[in-house]
Amino acid sequence: MPGLLDLIVGYDCNLACDYCTITPAMRERALAPAAIVAEMRSGRSQGYDRLAITGGEPTIRAELVGLVKAARKLGYADIKVQSNGLLFSEANVARLVDAGVTRFHVSIHTHEPDAYDALVRRPGAHALMEQGLRNVVASGRHVVVDAIIKTDTYRRLPAAIEWIAARRVPEVHLWYVSLTDGNADKVESLPPMAEAVPYMRQALALGRAHGLDIKSLHVPRCLLGDDADHAWDPGSQRVRVVTPDATFDLADSRLAGQDQVPACVGCRFEAICPGVRPDYLARYGDAEIATARAQPPTIPAQTHLRVV
Template sequence: MLRLTTQCNSACTHCTVADVEAHEARDARQALGEIVEARKRGCDELVIMRGEPTLRPELAKLAQAARRIGYRLVQIQTNGRLLCYPDYLDRLVRAGVDFFEVSLFGARASTHDAISADEGAFDQTVAGLRLLAARPQLGHLVTIAVLAANLDELVAMVELVAELGLARVQLNFTRPVRVDGRWRTEVLARLDDAGPAIRAALRRARALGLAASTEAVPLCQLDPEDRAAAETARDFVDVQVVDLHRRHASFADHHRQVRPHAPQCAECALAQVCPTTWAAYQELFGTNELRALNSADGFL
Protein backbone atom coordinates (compact mmCIF):
# COMPACT_ATOMS: atom_id res chain seq x y z
CA MET A 1 0.00 0.00 0.00
CA LEU A 2 1.61 3.21 -1.22
CA ARG A 3 0.56 6.81 -0.63
CA LEU A 4 1.60 9.36 -3.23
CA THR A 5 -0.08 12.45 -1.75
CA THR A 6 -2.69 13.76 0.66
CA GLN A 7 -4.00 16.23 -1.93
CA CYS A 8 -7.57 15.81 -3.10
CA ASN A 9 -10.18 17.48 -5.32
CA SER A 10 -12.76 17.17 -2.53
CA ALA A 11 -12.62 18.73 0.94
CA CYS A 12 -14.42 16.22 3.16
CA THR A 13 -14.48 17.32 6.80
CA HIS A 14 -14.16 13.69 7.94
CA CYS A 15 -11.09 13.10 5.73
CA THR A 16 -8.98 10.39 7.34
CA VAL A 17 -5.71 11.68 5.88
CA ALA A 18 -6.27 15.21 7.15
CA ASP A 19 -4.17 14.40 10.20
CA VAL A 20 -1.27 12.80 8.34
CA GLU A 21 1.84 14.73 9.26
CA ALA A 22 2.84 17.29 6.67
CA HIS A 23 5.27 15.87 4.16
CA GLU A 24 5.96 16.68 0.58
CA ALA A 25 4.12 14.51 -1.90
CA ARG A 26 6.14 11.62 -3.26
CA ASP A 27 7.33 12.42 -6.78
CA ALA A 28 7.13 9.98 -9.68
CA ARG A 29 10.75 8.83 -9.38
CA GLN A 30 10.40 8.17 -5.67
CA ALA A 31 7.10 6.35 -6.18
CA LEU A 32 8.61 4.11 -8.85
CA GLY A 33 11.53 3.33 -6.55
CA GLU A 34 9.14 2.26 -3.78
CA ILE A 35 7.17 0.07 -6.19
CA VAL A 36 10.34 -1.65 -7.40
CA GLU A 37 11.68 -2.20 -3.88
CA ALA A 38 8.38 -3.65 -2.66
CA ARG A 39 8.34 -6.07 -5.59
CA LYS A 40 11.83 -7.23 -4.60
CA ARG A 41 10.45 -7.89 -1.10
CA GLY A 42 7.81 -10.15 -2.59
CA CYS A 43 4.80 -7.87 -2.92
CA ASP A 44 2.66 -8.71 -5.95
CA GLU A 45 -0.37 -6.50 -5.28
CA LEU A 46 -0.11 -2.71 -5.35
CA VAL A 47 -2.70 -0.44 -3.72
CA ILE A 48 -2.22 3.29 -4.29
CA MET A 49 -3.93 4.96 -1.36
CA ARG A 50 -5.81 8.18 -0.79
CA GLY A 51 -5.34 11.29 -1.10
CA GLU A 52 -6.67 11.36 -4.58
CA PRO A 53 -4.25 9.45 -6.86
CA THR A 54 -6.10 10.35 -10.06
CA LEU A 55 -4.79 13.90 -9.66
CA ARG A 56 -1.29 12.61 -10.34
CA PRO A 57 -0.40 12.75 -14.07
CA GLU A 58 2.07 9.85 -13.73
CA LEU A 59 -0.53 7.42 -12.33
CA ALA A 60 -0.94 5.43 -15.55
CA LYS A 61 2.82 5.18 -16.04
CA LEU A 62 3.28 3.93 -12.48
CA ALA A 63 0.60 1.28 -13.03
CA GLN A 64 2.22 0.24 -16.30
CA ALA A 65 5.62 -0.06 -14.64
CA ALA A 66 4.17 -2.12 -11.80
CA ARG A 67 2.63 -4.55 -14.26
CA ARG A 68 5.86 -4.79 -16.22
CA ILE A 69 7.84 -5.92 -13.16
CA GLY A 70 5.31 -8.52 -12.09
CA TYR A 71 2.52 -7.07 -9.95
CA ARG A 72 -0.56 -9.18 -10.57
CA LEU A 73 -3.00 -6.54 -9.27
CA VAL A 74 -2.96 -2.75 -9.30
CA GLN A 75 -5.67 -1.03 -7.27
CA ILE A 76 -6.41 2.63 -6.66
CA GLN A 77 -8.44 4.16 -3.87
CA THR A 78 -10.36 7.09 -5.32
CA ASN A 79 -13.38 9.33 -4.97
CA GLY A 80 -14.18 8.26 -8.52
CA ARG A 81 -14.74 11.75 -9.85
CA LEU A 82 -12.24 11.62 -12.71
CA LEU A 83 -13.41 8.14 -13.67
CA CYS A 84 -16.44 9.80 -15.24
CA TYR A 85 -14.22 10.63 -18.23
CA PRO A 86 -14.22 7.45 -20.39
CA ASP A 87 -10.91 8.19 -22.11
CA TYR A 88 -9.18 8.69 -18.77
CA LEU A 89 -10.62 5.50 -17.31
CA ASP A 90 -9.63 3.56 -20.41
CA ARG A 91 -6.08 4.92 -20.16
CA LEU A 92 -5.78 3.66 -16.58
CA VAL A 93 -7.17 0.26 -17.54
CA ARG A 94 -4.82 -0.08 -20.51
CA ALA A 95 -1.93 0.79 -18.20
CA GLY A 96 -2.85 -2.05 -15.86
CA VAL A 97 -5.16 -0.67 -13.14
CA ASP A 98 -7.64 -3.50 -12.64
CA PHE A 99 -9.29 -2.73 -9.29
CA PHE A 100 -11.02 0.47 -8.21
CA GLU A 101 -12.09 1.26 -4.64
CA VAL A 102 -14.52 4.18 -4.89
CA SER A 103 -15.96 6.25 -2.02
CA LEU A 104 -19.67 7.04 -1.86
CA PHE A 105 -21.05 9.42 0.77
CA GLY A 106 -24.75 9.68 0.01
CA ALA A 107 -27.64 8.32 -2.01
CA ARG A 108 -28.61 11.88 -2.94
CA ALA A 109 -26.51 14.57 -4.56
CA SER A 110 -27.27 16.98 -1.74
CA THR A 111 -25.85 14.62 0.91
CA HIS A 112 -22.82 13.43 -1.05
CA ASP A 113 -21.90 16.93 -2.19
CA ALA A 114 -22.28 18.39 1.30
CA ILE A 115 -19.93 15.76 2.73
CA SER A 116 -17.50 16.19 -0.18
CA ALA A 117 -17.78 19.99 0.18
CA ASP A 118 -17.98 20.32 -3.58
CA GLU A 119 -21.11 20.70 -5.69
CA GLY A 120 -21.23 18.22 -8.57
CA ALA A 121 -19.08 15.58 -6.86
CA PHE A 122 -22.00 13.12 -6.63
CA ASP A 123 -22.80 13.31 -10.33
CA GLN A 124 -19.17 12.71 -11.24
CA THR A 125 -18.77 9.79 -8.83
CA VAL A 126 -21.99 8.10 -9.98
CA ALA A 127 -21.00 8.57 -13.63
CA GLY A 128 -17.64 6.99 -12.86
CA LEU A 129 -19.33 4.06 -11.12
CA ARG A 130 -21.57 3.54 -14.14
CA LEU A 131 -18.52 3.33 -16.38
CA LEU A 132 -16.92 0.81 -14.02
CA ALA A 133 -20.08 -1.29 -14.06
CA ALA A 134 -19.93 -1.33 -17.86
CA ARG A 135 -16.48 -2.94 -17.63
CA PRO A 136 -17.17 -6.23 -15.81
CA GLN A 137 -13.56 -7.36 -16.22
CA LEU A 138 -12.54 -4.79 -13.60
CA GLY A 139 -12.58 -5.41 -9.88
CA HIS A 140 -14.37 -2.88 -7.73
CA LEU A 141 -15.42 -2.03 -4.19
CA VAL A 142 -17.77 0.81 -3.29
CA THR A 143 -16.85 2.06 0.18
CA ILE A 144 -19.50 3.89 2.18
CA ALA A 145 -18.21 6.12 4.98
CA VAL A 146 -20.64 5.82 7.90
CA LEU A 147 -21.18 9.37 9.17
CA ALA A 148 -23.72 11.32 11.20
CA ALA A 149 -24.89 13.04 8.01
CA ASN A 150 -25.72 9.91 6.02
CA LEU A 151 -27.04 7.31 8.49
CA ASP A 152 -30.56 7.58 7.10
CA GLU A 153 -29.25 6.92 3.57
CA LEU A 154 -27.16 3.78 4.13
CA VAL A 155 -29.87 1.47 2.82
CA ALA A 156 -30.51 3.76 -0.13
CA MET A 157 -26.78 3.84 -0.91
CA VAL A 158 -26.69 0.04 -1.00
CA GLU A 159 -29.68 0.12 -3.33
CA LEU A 160 -27.91 2.67 -5.54
CA VAL A 161 -24.85 0.43 -5.79
CA ALA A 162 -27.07 -2.45 -6.93
CA GLU A 163 -28.98 -0.20 -9.34
CA LEU A 164 -25.72 0.87 -10.95
CA GLY A 165 -24.92 -2.79 -11.65
CA LEU A 166 -22.08 -3.12 -9.17
CA ALA A 167 -21.57 -6.09 -6.88
CA ARG A 168 -19.38 -5.19 -3.88
CA VAL A 169 -19.90 -2.72 -1.06
CA GLN A 170 -18.17 -2.00 2.25
CA LEU A 171 -19.49 0.08 5.15
CA ASN A 172 -16.65 1.84 6.95
CA PHE A 173 -17.09 3.31 10.42
CA THR A 174 -15.09 6.49 10.10
CA ARG A 175 -11.96 7.12 12.15
CA PRO A 176 -11.89 10.31 14.26
CA VAL A 177 -9.29 12.81 13.12
CA ARG A 178 -7.62 15.62 15.05
CA VAL A 179 -6.63 18.67 13.03
CA ASP A 180 -5.10 21.89 14.38
CA GLY A 181 -5.55 20.62 17.92
CA ARG A 182 -9.27 19.88 17.59
CA TRP A 183 -11.13 16.59 17.16
CA ARG A 184 -13.67 16.76 14.35
CA THR A 185 -16.35 15.02 16.40
CA GLU A 186 -19.29 16.82 14.79
CA VAL A 187 -19.11 14.66 11.66
CA LEU A 188 -18.99 11.34 13.52
CA ALA A 189 -21.82 8.90 14.07
CA ARG A 190 -22.06 7.15 17.43
CA LEU A 191 -21.86 3.35 17.32
CA ASP A 192 -25.25 2.76 18.95
CA ASP A 193 -26.85 5.13 16.42
CA ALA A 194 -24.94 3.71 13.48
CA GLY A 195 -25.39 0.02 14.38
CA PRO A 196 -29.10 -0.27 13.42
CA ALA A 197 -28.50 1.60 10.17
CA ILE A 198 -25.47 -0.56 9.32
CA ARG A 199 -27.37 -3.76 10.08
CA ALA A 200 -30.31 -2.65 7.93
CA ALA A 201 -27.98 -1.76 5.05
CA LEU A 202 -26.21 -5.12 5.26
CA ARG A 203 -29.54 -6.97 5.31
CA ARG A 204 -30.57 -5.05 2.20
CA ALA A 205 -27.25 -5.88 0.55
CA ARG A 206 -27.82 -9.58 1.23
CA ALA A 207 -31.32 -9.37 -0.24
CA LEU A 208 -29.93 -7.70 -3.37
CA GLY A 209 -27.16 -10.29 -3.78
CA LEU A 210 -24.29 -7.90 -3.11
CA ALA A 211 -21.04 -8.96 -1.50
CA ALA A 212 -20.94 -6.77 1.61
CA SER A 213 -18.28 -6.20 4.26
CA THR A 214 -17.45 -3.76 7.05
CA GLU A 215 -14.46 -1.90 8.45
CA ALA A 216 -14.02 -0.86 12.10
CA VAL A 217 -17.52 -2.05 13.05
CA PRO A 218 -17.39 -4.23 16.19
CA LEU A 219 -18.99 -7.64 15.85
CA CYS A 220 -21.42 -6.83 18.66
CA GLN A 221 -22.93 -4.18 16.38
CA LEU A 222 -23.50 -6.67 13.54
CA ASP A 223 -26.03 -9.40 12.84
CA PRO A 224 -24.50 -12.90 13.10
CA GLU A 225 -24.91 -13.34 9.34
CA ASP A 226 -22.60 -10.39 8.65
CA ARG A 227 -19.84 -10.98 11.20
CA ALA A 228 -17.73 -13.21 8.94
CA ALA A 229 -17.26 -10.31 6.49
CA ALA A 230 -15.76 -7.95 9.08
CA GLU A 231 -12.04 -7.35 8.60
CA THR A 232 -9.56 -8.52 11.25
CA ALA A 233 -5.91 -7.85 12.05
CA ARG A 234 -4.90 -11.16 10.51
CA ASP A 235 -6.19 -9.88 7.15
CA PHE A 236 -3.24 -7.46 7.18
CA VAL A 237 -0.35 -9.75 8.11
CA ASP A 238 1.06 -9.67 4.57
CA VAL A 239 0.28 -5.99 3.95
CA GLN A 240 3.26 -3.65 3.77
CA VAL A 241 2.53 0.08 4.04
CA VAL A 242 4.63 2.93 2.70
CA ASP A 243 2.92 6.10 3.89
CA LEU A 244 4.27 9.62 3.69
CA HIS A 245 5.11 9.66 7.40
CA ARG A 246 5.57 6.02 8.43
CA ARG A 247 6.23 2.50 7.18
CA HIS A 248 4.96 -0.88 8.28
CA ALA A 249 6.56 -4.15 7.23
CA SER A 250 3.32 -5.83 8.36
CA PHE A 251 0.20 -3.80 9.01
CA ALA A 252 -1.32 -6.35 11.41
CA ASP A 253 0.41 -5.04 14.54
CA HIS A 254 -0.47 -1.43 13.74
CA HIS A 255 -4.05 -2.51 13.03
CA ARG A 256 -4.41 -3.77 16.59
CA GLN A 257 -2.77 -0.64 18.02
CA VAL A 258 -5.29 1.64 16.33
CA ARG A 259 -8.17 -0.77 17.11
CA PRO A 260 -7.55 -1.92 20.69
CA HIS A 261 -9.80 -4.20 22.68
CA ALA A 262 -11.95 -2.54 25.33
CA PRO A 263 -11.94 -3.98 28.88
CA GLN A 264 -15.23 -5.82 28.32
CA CYS A 265 -13.78 -7.51 25.24
CA ALA A 266 -11.82 -9.81 27.57
CA GLU A 267 -15.12 -11.57 28.29
CA CYS A 268 -16.16 -11.81 24.65
CA ALA A 269 -16.14 -15.16 22.88
CA LEU A 270 -15.36 -13.44 19.57
CA ALA A 271 -12.69 -11.00 20.75
CA GLN A 272 -9.85 -12.59 18.77
CA VAL A 273 -11.67 -12.17 15.46
CA CYS A 274 -13.33 -8.83 16.22
CA PRO A 275 -12.06 -5.69 14.50
CA THR A 276 -13.31 -3.61 17.47
CA THR A 277 -13.24 0.08 16.58
CA TRP A 278 -10.88 3.02 16.58
CA ALA A 279 -8.75 3.80 19.62
CA ALA A 280 -9.51 7.50 19.18
CA TYR A 281 -13.24 6.78 19.19
CA GLN A 282 -12.92 4.80 22.40
CA GLU A 283 -10.94 7.63 23.99
CA LEU A 284 -13.46 10.26 22.93
CA PHE A 285 -16.71 8.44 23.70
CA GLY A 286 -15.81 5.56 26.01
CA THR A 287 -16.44 1.88 25.43
CA ASN A 288 -19.98 1.34 26.73
CA GLU A 289 -21.20 0.74 23.17
CA LEU A 290 -18.99 -2.37 22.96
CA ARG A 291 -20.66 -5.43 24.47
CA ALA A 292 -19.21 -8.87 25.09
CA LEU A 293 -20.72 -11.77 23.14
CA ASN A 294 -20.94 -15.21 24.69
CA SER A 295 -21.46 -17.00 21.38
CA ALA A 296 -21.99 -16.27 17.72
CA ASP A 297 -25.43 -14.88 18.53
CA GLY A 298 -25.80 -13.67 22.09
CA PHE A 299 -24.59 -11.12 24.63
CA LEU A 300 -23.18 -11.88 28.04
Protein backbone atom coordinates in the same frame (compact mmCIF):
# COMPACT_ATOMS: atom_id res chain seq x y z
CA MET B 1 4.90 -14.19 1.58
CA PRO B 2 2.16 -12.61 -0.58
CA GLY B 3 0.62 -9.38 0.57
CA LEU B 4 -0.72 -5.95 -0.31
CA LEU B 5 1.44 -2.87 -0.77
CA ASP B 6 -0.77 0.15 -0.05
CA LEU B 7 0.85 3.21 -1.63
CA ILE B 8 -0.44 6.62 -0.55
CA VAL B 9 1.26 8.55 -3.34
CA GLY B 10 0.30 11.97 -1.99
CA TYR B 11 -2.25 13.74 0.19
CA ASP B 12 -3.52 16.37 -2.24
CA CYS B 13 -7.08 16.03 -3.54
CA ASN B 14 -9.61 17.71 -5.82
CA LEU B 15 -12.25 17.57 -3.06
CA ALA B 16 -12.40 18.86 0.51
CA CYS B 17 -14.59 16.32 2.33
CA ASP B 18 -15.89 17.61 5.64
CA TYR B 19 -14.65 14.56 7.55
CA CYS B 20 -11.27 14.18 5.83
CA THR B 21 -8.36 13.35 8.13
CA ILE B 22 -5.87 15.06 5.82
CA THR B 23 -4.82 18.51 7.04
CA PRO B 24 -3.90 21.45 4.77
CA ALA B 25 -0.24 20.96 5.68
CA MET B 26 -0.41 17.28 4.73
CA ARG B 27 -1.79 18.18 1.28
CA GLU B 28 1.60 19.65 0.44
CA ARG B 29 3.35 16.31 0.88
CA ALA B 30 3.72 13.67 -1.82
CA LEU B 31 6.01 10.90 -3.00
CA ALA B 32 8.03 11.61 -6.15
CA PRO B 33 7.45 9.21 -9.07
CA ALA B 34 10.94 7.72 -8.72
CA ALA B 35 10.33 7.07 -5.02
CA ILE B 36 7.01 5.40 -5.81
CA VAL B 37 8.61 3.06 -8.33
CA ALA B 38 11.39 2.29 -5.84
CA GLU B 39 8.79 1.36 -3.22
CA MET B 40 6.99 -0.87 -5.73
CA ARG B 41 10.25 -2.59 -6.63
CA SER B 42 11.10 -3.07 -2.96
CA GLY B 43 7.64 -4.49 -2.30
CA ARG B 44 7.97 -7.06 -5.07
CA SER B 45 11.38 -8.14 -3.73
CA GLN B 46 9.69 -8.86 -0.40
CA GLY B 47 6.85 -10.89 -1.89
CA TYR B 48 4.06 -8.32 -2.09
CA ASP B 49 1.97 -9.31 -5.09
CA ARG B 50 -0.94 -6.86 -4.81
CA LEU B 51 -0.77 -3.10 -5.09
CA ALA B 52 -3.14 -0.29 -4.10
CA ILE B 53 -2.51 3.22 -5.41
CA THR B 54 -4.36 5.73 -3.30
CA GLY B 55 -4.11 9.16 -1.69
CA GLY B 56 -5.35 11.88 -1.30
CA GLU B 57 -6.58 11.56 -4.85
CA PRO B 58 -4.21 9.61 -7.13
CA THR B 59 -5.99 10.50 -10.39
CA ILE B 60 -4.75 14.09 -10.16
CA ARG B 61 -1.21 12.75 -10.62
CA ALA B 62 -0.19 13.08 -14.28
CA GLU B 63 2.10 10.06 -14.00
CA LEU B 64 -0.60 7.66 -12.74
CA VAL B 65 -0.86 5.65 -15.96
CA GLY B 66 2.92 5.29 -16.06
CA LEU B 67 2.97 4.10 -12.46
CA VAL B 68 0.37 1.46 -13.24
CA LYS B 69 2.43 0.28 -16.22
CA ALA B 70 5.52 0.08 -14.00
CA ALA B 71 3.59 -1.97 -11.44
CA ARG B 72 2.43 -4.39 -14.10
CA LYS B 73 5.97 -4.71 -15.46
CA LEU B 74 7.22 -5.47 -11.95
CA GLY B 75 4.76 -8.35 -11.76
CA TYR B 76 1.98 -7.17 -9.45
CA ALA B 77 -0.91 -9.54 -10.07
CA ASP B 78 -3.59 -7.21 -8.75
CA ILE B 79 -3.42 -3.43 -9.19
CA LYS B 80 -6.04 -1.26 -7.54
CA VAL B 81 -6.69 2.46 -7.95
CA GLN B 82 -8.64 4.09 -5.12
CA SER B 83 -10.41 7.28 -6.15
CA ASN B 84 -13.33 9.62 -5.66
CA GLY B 85 -14.14 8.87 -9.30
CA LEU B 86 -14.48 12.46 -10.54
CA LEU B 87 -11.75 11.99 -13.16
CA PHE B 88 -12.86 8.54 -14.26
CA SER B 89 -13.93 9.64 -17.70
CA GLU B 90 -14.44 6.88 -20.23
CA ALA B 91 -11.10 7.70 -21.86
CA ASN B 92 -9.20 7.83 -18.56
CA VAL B 93 -10.67 4.52 -17.42
CA ALA B 94 -9.69 2.92 -20.74
CA ARG B 95 -6.12 4.17 -20.34
CA LEU B 96 -5.89 2.79 -16.81
CA VAL B 97 -7.31 -0.57 -17.85
CA ASP B 98 -4.87 -0.79 -20.75
CA ALA B 99 -2.03 0.08 -18.37
CA GLY B 100 -2.92 -2.81 -16.07
CA VAL B 101 -5.50 -1.78 -13.45
CA THR B 102 -7.43 -4.84 -12.29
CA ARG B 103 -9.81 -3.19 -9.81
CA PHE B 104 -11.26 0.21 -9.04
CA HIS B 105 -12.39 1.49 -5.65
CA VAL B 106 -14.73 4.49 -5.73
CA SER B 107 -15.62 6.46 -2.61
CA ILE B 108 -19.22 7.60 -2.87
CA HIS B 109 -19.39 9.02 0.67
CA THR B 110 -23.18 9.19 0.41
CA HIS B 111 -25.48 8.64 -2.56
CA GLU B 112 -27.84 11.64 -2.58
CA PRO B 113 -26.65 14.46 -4.88
CA ASP B 114 -27.22 17.44 -2.58
CA ALA B 115 -25.88 15.66 0.50
CA TYR B 116 -22.86 14.41 -1.44
CA ASP B 117 -22.00 17.84 -2.87
CA ALA B 118 -22.31 19.39 0.59
CA LEU B 119 -20.11 16.70 2.16
CA VAL B 120 -17.33 17.02 -0.44
CA ARG B 121 -17.81 20.80 -0.59
CA ARG B 122 -17.91 20.98 -4.38
CA PRO B 123 -21.13 21.80 -6.27
CA GLY B 124 -21.86 19.43 -9.12
CA ALA B 125 -19.40 16.79 -7.92
CA HIS B 126 -22.02 14.06 -7.51
CA ALA B 127 -22.77 13.94 -11.23
CA LEU B 128 -19.07 13.47 -12.00
CA MET B 129 -18.71 10.77 -9.35
CA GLU B 130 -21.76 8.88 -10.59
CA GLN B 131 -20.62 8.96 -14.22
CA GLY B 132 -17.15 7.84 -13.13
CA LEU B 133 -18.69 4.95 -11.23
CA ARG B 134 -20.72 3.93 -14.28
CA ASN B 135 -17.57 4.06 -16.42
CA VAL B 136 -15.53 1.76 -14.19
CA VAL B 137 -18.42 -0.71 -13.93
CA ALA B 138 -18.67 -0.71 -17.74
CA SER B 139 -14.92 -1.38 -17.99
CA GLY B 140 -15.41 -4.95 -16.82
CA ARG B 141 -12.85 -4.61 -14.04
CA HIS B 142 -13.81 -5.43 -10.46
CA VAL B 143 -15.38 -2.44 -8.70
CA VAL B 144 -15.70 -1.76 -4.99
CA VAL B 145 -17.67 1.15 -3.56
CA ASP B 146 -16.58 2.67 -0.25
CA ALA B 147 -19.33 4.32 1.80
CA ILE B 148 -18.66 6.38 4.91
CA ILE B 149 -20.61 5.97 8.12
CA LYS B 150 -20.86 9.27 9.97
CA THR B 151 -23.51 11.14 11.88
CA ASP B 152 -25.16 12.66 8.83
CA THR B 153 -24.92 9.58 6.55
CA TYR B 154 -25.75 6.44 8.51
CA ARG B 155 -29.53 6.84 8.29
CA ARG B 156 -29.27 6.96 4.50
CA LEU B 157 -27.12 3.83 4.33
CA PRO B 158 -29.92 1.35 3.43
CA ALA B 159 -31.04 3.62 0.58
CA ALA B 160 -27.40 3.96 -0.50
CA ILE B 161 -27.13 0.17 -0.83
CA GLU B 162 -30.17 0.16 -3.12
CA TRP B 163 -28.56 2.95 -5.18
CA ILE B 164 -25.27 1.04 -5.41
CA ALA B 165 -26.93 -2.24 -6.35
CA ALA B 166 -28.89 -0.50 -9.11
CA ARG B 167 -25.57 0.50 -10.68
CA ARG B 168 -24.37 -3.12 -10.80
CA VAL B 169 -21.54 -2.68 -8.32
CA PRO B 170 -20.58 -6.10 -6.90
CA GLU B 171 -18.85 -5.14 -3.64
CA VAL B 172 -19.29 -2.51 -0.92
CA HIS B 173 -17.09 -1.57 2.04
CA LEU B 174 -18.57 0.33 4.98
CA TRP B 175 -16.04 2.65 6.62
CA TYR B 176 -16.61 4.17 10.06
CA VAL B 177 -15.49 7.79 10.28
CA SER B 178 -12.31 8.46 12.24
CA LEU B 179 -11.38 11.25 14.66
CA THR B 180 -7.75 11.60 13.62
CA ASP B 181 -5.57 14.40 12.24
CA GLY B 182 -7.75 16.81 10.23
CA ASN B 183 -10.98 15.40 11.67
CA ALA B 184 -9.78 15.08 15.26
CA ASP B 185 -11.84 17.99 16.59
CA LYS B 186 -15.05 17.19 14.70
CA VAL B 187 -16.33 14.85 17.37
CA GLU B 188 -19.92 15.38 16.24
CA SER B 189 -19.12 13.49 13.02
CA LEU B 190 -18.58 10.21 14.92
CA PRO B 191 -21.90 8.54 15.81
CA PRO B 192 -22.30 6.00 18.61
CA MET B 193 -22.23 2.51 17.15
CA ALA B 194 -25.38 1.67 19.13
CA GLU B 195 -27.22 4.19 16.94
CA ALA B 196 -25.54 3.42 13.61
CA VAL B 197 -25.44 -0.39 13.73
CA PRO B 198 -29.22 -0.93 13.27
CA TYR B 199 -29.02 0.99 9.99
CA MET B 200 -25.88 -0.92 9.07
CA ARG B 201 -27.66 -4.21 9.65
CA GLN B 202 -30.50 -3.08 7.41
CA ALA B 203 -27.91 -2.27 4.77
CA LEU B 204 -26.20 -5.64 5.19
CA ALA B 205 -29.51 -7.44 4.75
CA LEU B 206 -30.25 -5.44 1.61
CA GLY B 207 -26.77 -6.17 0.31
CA ARG B 208 -27.29 -9.89 0.75
CA ALA B 209 -30.67 -9.67 -0.99
CA HIS B 210 -29.00 -8.01 -3.97
CA GLY B 211 -26.09 -10.47 -4.04
CA LEU B 212 -23.54 -7.86 -2.98
CA ASP B 213 -20.31 -8.76 -1.24
CA ILE B 214 -20.64 -6.25 1.60
CA LYS B 215 -18.08 -5.77 4.35
CA SER B 216 -18.08 -3.72 7.54
CA LEU B 217 -14.82 -2.20 8.75
CA HIS B 218 -14.06 -0.90 12.25
CA VAL B 219 -17.22 -2.14 14.01
CA PRO B 220 -16.46 -5.01 16.43
CA ARG B 221 -18.18 -8.29 15.60
CA CYS B 222 -19.96 -8.46 18.95
CA LEU B 223 -21.99 -5.38 18.01
CA LEU B 224 -23.11 -6.78 14.66
CA GLY B 225 -25.00 -9.72 16.14
CA ASP B 226 -26.01 -12.26 13.50
CA ASP B 227 -24.27 -10.13 10.87
CA ALA B 228 -20.84 -10.66 12.44
CA ASP B 229 -19.64 -12.57 9.37
CA HIS B 230 -19.69 -9.27 7.47
CA ALA B 231 -16.98 -7.80 9.71
CA TRP B 232 -13.63 -7.47 7.98
CA ASP B 233 -10.25 -6.54 9.39
CA PRO B 234 -7.88 -5.68 6.51
CA GLY B 235 -5.05 -5.54 9.03
CA SER B 236 -5.36 -9.28 9.57
CA GLN B 237 -3.69 -9.71 6.20
CA ARG B 238 -0.14 -8.78 5.29
CA VAL B 239 -0.49 -5.12 4.33
CA ARG B 240 2.32 -2.60 4.22
CA VAL B 241 1.28 1.06 4.04
CA VAL B 242 3.68 3.54 2.45
CA THR B 243 2.93 7.25 2.85
CA PRO B 244 4.90 10.44 2.21
CA ASP B 245 5.59 10.49 5.95
CA ALA B 246 6.09 6.90 7.09
CA THR B 247 5.93 3.20 6.31
CA PHE B 248 4.08 0.82 8.63
CA ASP B 249 1.95 -2.31 8.79
CA LEU B 250 -1.77 -1.65 8.46
CA ALA B 251 -2.42 -3.47 11.74
CA ASP B 252 -0.52 -0.64 13.48
CA SER B 253 -2.52 2.15 11.83
CA ARG B 254 -4.56 4.52 13.98
CA LEU B 255 -7.41 3.84 11.55
CA ALA B 256 -7.47 0.18 12.54
CA GLY B 257 -8.89 -1.45 15.66
CA GLN B 258 -6.15 -1.78 18.25
CA ASP B 259 -7.63 -2.03 21.73
CA GLN B 260 -9.45 -4.99 23.23
CA VAL B 261 -11.30 -3.94 26.39
CA PRO B 262 -11.92 -6.08 29.51
CA ALA B 263 -15.29 -7.21 28.16
CA CYS B 264 -13.49 -8.78 25.18
CA VAL B 265 -11.99 -11.48 27.39
CA GLY B 266 -13.70 -14.77 26.68
CA CYS B 267 -15.60 -13.47 23.65
CA ARG B 268 -15.91 -16.03 20.88
CA PHE B 269 -14.34 -13.48 18.53
CA GLU B 270 -11.43 -12.61 20.83
CA ALA B 271 -8.80 -14.41 18.75
CA ILE B 272 -9.74 -12.74 15.47
CA CYS B 273 -11.10 -9.33 16.51
CA PRO B 274 -8.57 -6.48 16.66
CA GLY B 275 -10.77 -4.58 19.10
CA VAL B 276 -11.81 -0.94 18.98
CA ARG B 277 -10.08 2.08 17.50
CA PRO B 278 -8.44 4.35 20.10
CA ASP B 279 -10.33 7.41 18.85
CA TYR B 280 -13.67 5.67 19.35
CA LEU B 281 -12.80 4.50 22.87
CA ALA B 282 -11.67 8.00 23.79
CA ARG B 283 -15.00 9.40 22.61
CA TYR B 284 -17.47 6.79 23.87
CA GLY B 285 -15.65 4.41 26.19
CA ASP B 286 -16.45 0.70 26.24
CA ALA B 287 -20.10 0.81 27.40
CA GLU B 288 -21.50 -0.57 24.14
CA ILE B 289 -19.16 -3.54 24.06
CA ALA B 290 -19.62 -4.21 27.75
CA THR B 291 -23.41 -4.18 27.28
CA ALA B 292 -23.13 -6.61 24.38
CA ARG B 293 -21.20 -8.95 26.66
CA ALA B 294 -23.53 -8.38 29.64
CA GLN B 295 -20.71 -6.83 31.66
CA PRO B 296 -20.26 -3.45 33.35
CA PRO B 297 -18.27 -0.79 31.47
CA THR B 298 -14.74 -0.05 32.65
CA ILE B 299 -13.57 2.74 30.33
CA PRO B 300 -15.41 6.06 30.70
CA ALA B 301 -16.43 8.15 27.72
CA GLN B 302 -15.25 11.72 27.27
CA THR B 303 -18.84 12.72 26.74
CA HIS B 304 -22.22 11.06 27.14
CA LEU B 305 -23.68 9.21 24.20
CA ARG B 306 -25.84 11.59 22.22
CA VAL B 307 -29.16 10.76 20.66
CA VAL B 308 -29.21 12.70 17.39
